[in-house]
Amino acid sequence: MEPNETERPHTGRRRNEATHRAILDAALRLLAESAGAPVTIDAIARAAGVGKQTVYRWWPSKGAVLLEALTDRSALEVPQPDSGSLRTDLRAIISSTFAGAQHSSTASALRTLVREAAQDPHLAELLQTFTAQRRASVREVLERGQQRGELPADADLDLMIDQFYGVFWYRFILGHGPLDRETAERLADSILP
Structure with a gap:
């Protein structure tokens, strides 16, 4: 050249x-x-x-398109708060998750992924990846609270995350109870000591 x-x-x-x-x-x-x-x-x-x-x-x-679309949407709708208060941050992330999942496109995409993942191992793996990413975000919030002394050093962070997502998925899939701000605040308060 x-x-x-x-x-x-x-x-x-x-x-x-x-x-x-x-x-x-x-x-x-x-x-x-x-x-x-x-x-x-x-x-x-x-x-x-x-x-x-x-x-x-x-x-x-x-499935890969849907996973990226959902990951992208959740990054926009579910903040990674750091207010200096674990209770405030956990309430914010739970409230945002509940609210974001109720947007019609997000709710439909999540329900489709769950339904189709039961039949498609590749899609099941993608859903696990999405779930792991969301869990990691909550873990960061909990670890920051732990570092500030708001949680005991031996707190079972995985169990706390399971409590949050257990309630979320149970109510989201079965629809038997609300996923509103009040429920998010009560859930955060029940998870924390």
């Missing part, structure tokens, strides 16, 4: 952020509108205004 020539920027497989966002938004929107019917990669691609090959270039399966 001559010294005055410039290299052409790579335009191959890099993600275009607008297209990436359109695919994730389309996946959640279609799930919200599907009333439980399966959503296909073809439908996601059409709704996002891209070719099916674009979706497959970036994700190996529909």
Whole structure:
């Protein structure tokens, strides 16, 4: 290459952020509108205004698209609070989780993932990854509280996290009780000593 020539920027497989966002938004929107019917990669691609090959270039399966869409949505809707008070932070993360899960697109996507994960081992693995990410966020909040002396050093953080997500998933899947702010505050208070 001559010294005055410039290299052409790579335009191959890099993600275009607008297209990436359109695919994730389309996946959640279609799930919200599907009333439980399966959503296909073809439908996601059409709704996002891209070719099916674009979706497959970036994700190996529909489940992977849904997982990233949910992870992305939960990062926006569920803050990683650090107010200096464990009780305040735990209440905030539980309240945000409860509220976020009730958005129609998020609720539909979660229900679809749970339902389809029972039949699809790859999707079950993706759901475990999503769940592990959410658990890690709560663990960070609890560990900060532990470091500040708000929890005993021997507190069983995994059991505390299980209490939170046990109530969440039980109520979310069965719908027998509310997932509102008052419930979130009572749950946080019952988890903490």
